[in-house]
Amino acid sequence: MSIYQATASAPVNIACIKYWGKRDTKLILPTNSSLSVTLDQDHLRSTTTSRADPSFEKDRLWLNGIEEEIKEGGRLATCIREMKRLRREVEEKDAKEPKLSSYAVHICSRNNFPTAAGLASSASGFAALVASLAALYKLPATPSQLSLIARQGSGSACRSLFGGYVAWEMGSSPDGSDSLAIEVAPQSHWPDIHALICVVSDDKKGTSSTSGMQRTVETSPLLQHRIKEVVPARMAAIQRAILARDFDAFARITMQDSNQFHAVCLDTDPPIFYMNDVSRTIIALITEYNRVSVANGGTLKAAYTYDAGPNAVIYAPKENMKEIVAMIVKYFPQADAFKDPFQLFGAAGVEG
Numbered sequence: 042m043s044i045y046q047a048t049a050s051a052p053v054n055i056a057c058i059k060y061w062g063k064r065d066t067k068l069i070l071p072t073n074s075s076l077s078v079t080l081d082q083d084h085l086r087s088t089t090t091s092r093a094d095p096s097f098e099k100d101r102l103w104l105n106g107i108e109e110e111i112k113e114g115g116r117l118a119t120c121i122r123e124m125k126r127l128r129r130e131v132e133e134k135d136a137k138e139p140k141l142s143s144y145a146v147h148i149c150s151r152n153n154f155p156t157a158a159g160l161a162s163s164a165s166g167f168a169a170l171v172a173s174l175a176a177l178y179k180l181p182a183t184p185s186q187l188s189l190i191a192r193q194g195s196g197s198a199c200r201s202l203f204g205g206y207v208a209w210e211m212g213s214s215p216d217g218s219d220s221l222a223i224e225v226a227p228q229s230h231w232p233d234i235h236a237l238i239c240v241v242s243d244d245k246k247g248t249s250s251t252s253g254m255q256r257t258v259e260t261s262p263l264l265q266h267r268i269k270e271v272v273p274a275r276m277a278a279i280q281r282a283i284l285a286r287d288f289d290a291f292a293r294i295t296m297q298d299s300n301q302f303h304a305v306c307l308d309t310d311p312p313i314f315y316m317n318d319v320s321r322t323i324i325a326l327i328t329e330y331n332r333v334s335v336a337n338g339g340t341l342k343a344a345y346t347y348d349a350g351p352n353a354v355i356y357a358p359k360e361n362m363k364e365i366v367a368m369i370v371k372y373f374p375q376a377d378a379f380k381d382p383f384q385l386f387g388a389a390g391v392e393g
């Protein structure tokens with residue numbers, strides 16, 4: 042008897058141009074394009090094993106050892122259904138292929154970082170889920186084609202199917218067929234950029250991304266300006282900066298976009314606050330660090346960015362990281378590796 046099983050893993054990604062807002066909540070079509078860096082760090086990954094077997098009665102999924110309900114019509118069910126549809130195409134083309142699409146699947150997924158660390162696990166989680174089913178089903182699909190399905194699990198997940206520097210193009214088709222991730226540049230193009238993740242708080246966030254961004258779409262006038270006027274120009278400019286390995290431009294745009302994302306959260310009614318006093322102090326530290334460098338005729342040396350929570354991600358060329366860690370530890374003496382309330386995950390290389 043054959044065993045049909047495959048394992049795949051996917052890393053976390055952190056956006057420099059933020060995705061915030063959906064024009065279609067069911068298909069997860071965004072109101073703007075976004076761009077991220079995929080972190081290549083062994084301890085920031087989801088690893089997923091999928092198995093298909095004729096004896097399985099229904100699709101089931103375990104996350105870190107605990108079974109999750111696969112709700113009908115929900116995001117997990119949608120991703121599994123779409124992957125089975127692609128498998129059916131393979132079976133229709135080749136009658137010798139086993140009919141795996143008619144078997145139920147059991148899926149086991151693990152994050153090798155603490156889920157409670159306040160780091161989004163849905164991006165790496167859905168990317169690993171889709172990648173493991175693609176391997177199980179031996180799909181001929183490209184990462185961009187798989188990103189169309191991962192997107193329907195969690196928008197930001199579509200970007201974790203690539204390493205390095207990745208754009209999620211919003212697309213214009215109502216069926217979402219052109220809303221996908223593309224590689225802007227592989228990690229090897231600009232391996233010098235490292236990411237430092239400062240876990241300011243591992244509390245569960247107050248407002249989820251999904252509900253927060255919907256409220257922003259419904260109530261924020263600033264969001265309209267952002268999606269029409271600001272993001273298209275920034276997407277073009279940051280891609281130029283990445284291709285030219287221009288850290289000064291990359292850093293400037295990344296910080297501006299983080300700031301505007303938090304501004305549209307504040308412009309939401311009722312307002313959403315994701316950053317706290319520690320987050321703001323880290324912004325002040327990085328701002329001062331950059332100011333001194335520029336005053337001495339240098340360039341920007343580090344860029345902060347914040348997602349839907351208080352934790353800072355600091356991008357910087359590798360040579361600056363030691364200095365940055367020392368600076369943060371100096372101002373937050375309690376900061377220590379894996380110690381509450383301020384964990385430093387350490388400098389991570391980015392890789393494909």
Ligand code: DP6
Binds near residue numbers: 059075161194252348
């Ligand atoms: C602030 O991808 O988690 O991290 O599509 O509803 O699952 P859903 O939202 P999600 O939102 C991520 C928002 C963000 C910005 C980003 O990653 O681009």
